[in-house]
Amino acid sequence: MRHLIDFGDVTREEWDALYAQAQSIMDRPEDYLDACRGKVCASLFYEPSTRTNFSFQTAMLRLGGTVFGFDNPMNSSTAKGENLKDTIKMVSAYADVIVMRTPWEGAAKAASLYAHVPVINAGDGGHMHPTQTMTDLTTMQRLRGGVDGLTIGICGDLKNGRTVHSLIKAMAKFQGVRLYLISPRELALPEYMRAFLRQHRIPHLDVTGLEAVIPQLDVLYMTRIQRERFEDPAAYERCKGIYILTRHKLERAKPELLVMHPLPRVDEIHVDVDDDPRAVYFQQARYGMFARMALLSDLANQPRQETVEPVEIGAGPVCHNPACITQREGYLPPLTKVNGGRLCCAFCDKELS
Numbered sequence: 001m002r003h004l005i006d007f008g009d010v011t012r013e014e015w016d017a018l019y020a021q022a023q024s025i026m027d028r029p030e031d032y033l034d035a036c037r038g039k040v041c042a043s044l045f046y047e048p049s050t051r052t053n054f055s056f057q058t059a060m061l062r063l064g065g066t067v068f069g070f071d072n073p074m075n076s077s078t079a080k081g082e083n084l085k086d087t088i089k090m091v092s093a094y095a096d097v098i099v100m101r102t103p104w105e106g107a108a109k110a111a112s113l114y115a116h117v118p119v120i121n122a123g124d125g126g127h128m129h130p131t132q133t134m135t136d137l138t139t140m141q142r143l144r145g146g147v148d149g150l151t152i153g154i155c156g157d158l159k160n161g162r163t164v165h166s167l168i169k170a171m172a173k174f175q176g177v178r179l180y181l182i183s184p185r186e187l188a189l190p191e192y193m194r195a196f197l198r199q200h201r202i203p204h205l206d207v208t209g210l211e212a213v214i215p216q217l218d219v220l221y222m223t224r225i226q227r228e229r230f231e232d233p234a235a236y237e238r239c240k241g242i243y244i245l246t247r248h249k250l251e252r253a254k255p256e257l258l259v260m261h262p263l264p265r266v267d268e269i270h271v272d273v274d275d276d277p278r279a280v281y282f283q284q285a286r287y288g289m290f291a292r293m294a295l296l297s298d299l300a301n302q303p304r305q306e307t308v309e310p311v312e313i314g315a316g317p318v319c320h321n322p323a324c325i326t327q328r329e330g331y332l333p334p335l336t337k338v339n340g341g342r343l344c345c346a347f348c349d350k351e352l353s
């Protein structure tokens, strides 16, 4: 693995190796104090973050490496109009690995075309968040011994939730997983993810009510309604507060249920759930640091590529997704891929018309 852009690109063998490394780091952190000694991580956060930014920074520091970067692009030459390609070419001249979060779908893939060092997608708009998926899988495997055979309810904003899309990509690597997709119709899973579910024959059921399915679940994965992704504020007002998990609602749940959440939460898990032993979301966030240590100990130590393949601008179908990085960075080549038999943009996965 050279870059981590989309969890769908990670093989089961690669994930098993990363998880084994994360377990080893959790169990014997003293063995990894120098795993990234002398290595430098660039941390480019074009969007707010608490967990992903700080867990990557602490992961690198705990491995003996160092970190530089920004959490506000207006403090970089982006504010003067520098494009992403030039920023990435510069940063990859200084760093051994790049961690980046942006509001633009496909931006990490775009960066990977120009970087001399590995690029890690720390969240690209409402598209993907593969290191959150590493966090989620680590939690399930550490606390339940595996993912195979689990019945998982994913609740909330399935349309805009990048953690949801990445988690579903991961489910194709396990056996016997069943999904309940719990959302209002307005926030249902997008078509490119539905095509993925069909292509990989992952059993799933769409439901709008949370309480009726709680007793079936081994994992309940709650998510926030993603206010920042709504074009229409009135639509957010209609959807906010639609699901609120309370201690009372958990009375009919299995005793071994895992209540997970990528965080931050707004109101979708009442604070009275926090002390329930089934609530593991804060533990989950800590596992994320160890999972990211495993990833950095691999990618930050990869050899630098002094030359990268030239990227032809070329001509081809134009992506019309307004959130796609190709809308912002006009020099990007019109790369395509096939998802579920449909021709899609290779940056944001949306179908090309």
Ligand code: CP
Pocket: 048, 049, 050, 051, 052, 053, 123, 132, 262, 263, 264
């Ligand atoms: N889970 C997650 O991505 O949290 P942050 O936005 O705080 O990084």
